[in-house]
Amino acid sequence: MQSFNSMTDRDARAFAPVVLRLGLAALFLWFGFSQVFEPSAWISWLPVWAANLTWISPAGIVLFNGWFEVLLGAALALGLFTRWAALLLSLHLFIIAYEVGYNDIGVRDFVLALTTLALSLGGPDWLTLDRQANH
Amino acid sequence: MDSKSLPVVIALVLVALVGGLVYMQTRNPRPLSSNPQIVPVGAQEDTTLPADSTATTNPPVVQVDAIVQ
Numbered sequence A: 001m002q003s004f005n006s007m008t009d010r011d012a013r014a015f016a017p018v019v020l021r022l023g024l025a026a027l028f029l030w031f032g033f034s035q036v037f038e039p040s041a042w043i044s045w046l047p048v049w050a051a052n053l054t055w056i057s058p059a060g061i062v063l064f065n066g067w068f069e070v071l072l073g074a075a076l077a078l079g080l081f082t083r084w085a086a087l088l089l090s091l092h093l094f095i096i097a098y099e100v101g102y103n104d105i106g107v108r109d110f111v112l113a114l115t116t117l118a119l120s121l122g123g124p125d126w127l128t129l130d131r132q133a134n135h
Numbered sequence B: 001m002d003s004k005s006l007p008v009v010i011a012l013v014l015v016a017l018v019g020g021l022v023y024m025q026t027r028n029p030r031p032l033s034s035n036p037q038i039v040p041v042g043a044q045e046d047t048t049l050p051a052d053s054t055a056t057t058n059p060p061v062v063q064v065d066a067i068v069q
Helices: A002-037 A039-045 A058-078 A082-100 A104-122 A129-134 B006-027 B064-068
Strands: none
Touching (some): A002 A039, A002 A058, A002 A104, A039 A058, A058 B006, A082 A104
């Protein structure tokens, strides 16, 4: 009975980082695709300083941001450059959380940024291309 | 299935699922009724009173004499 418990515990632990990585990948893919398919619906979230940063139109910046999240979200899903993709997405979310400020959405984004940072610190799990390439 | 192709298959399914879901929602936009922060345009509550509403909005008359007695 003891060995059965330790066996299931070990199996469950193996899937913890996989679920974390795929869940965060789905999150970034959802927001990324939403911005890519309908940039105009997301312009109101764009900070003024970001809109004035370049000659690119606000819709163009949203589109760029959307593709950034789609590509890095896909990298997370594949487990490709897992550490770097998660670190970049984490910093990206920290900036968003700071811009949103102290409210329900800002707190949620801040914790999601911390979660993504934890994924970066944890590194690639056994179901990633990173790990497959090293074996 | 080759174990090396498993991450690719999982990623393809995830990207296709999420991308398809968002694409379908973009083509057929609907307000998310579960989110109370999103109020559809034109769905604000009408707070204007009807013309003959004075009878229902007056406060009840308190019979002070009756209470004293």
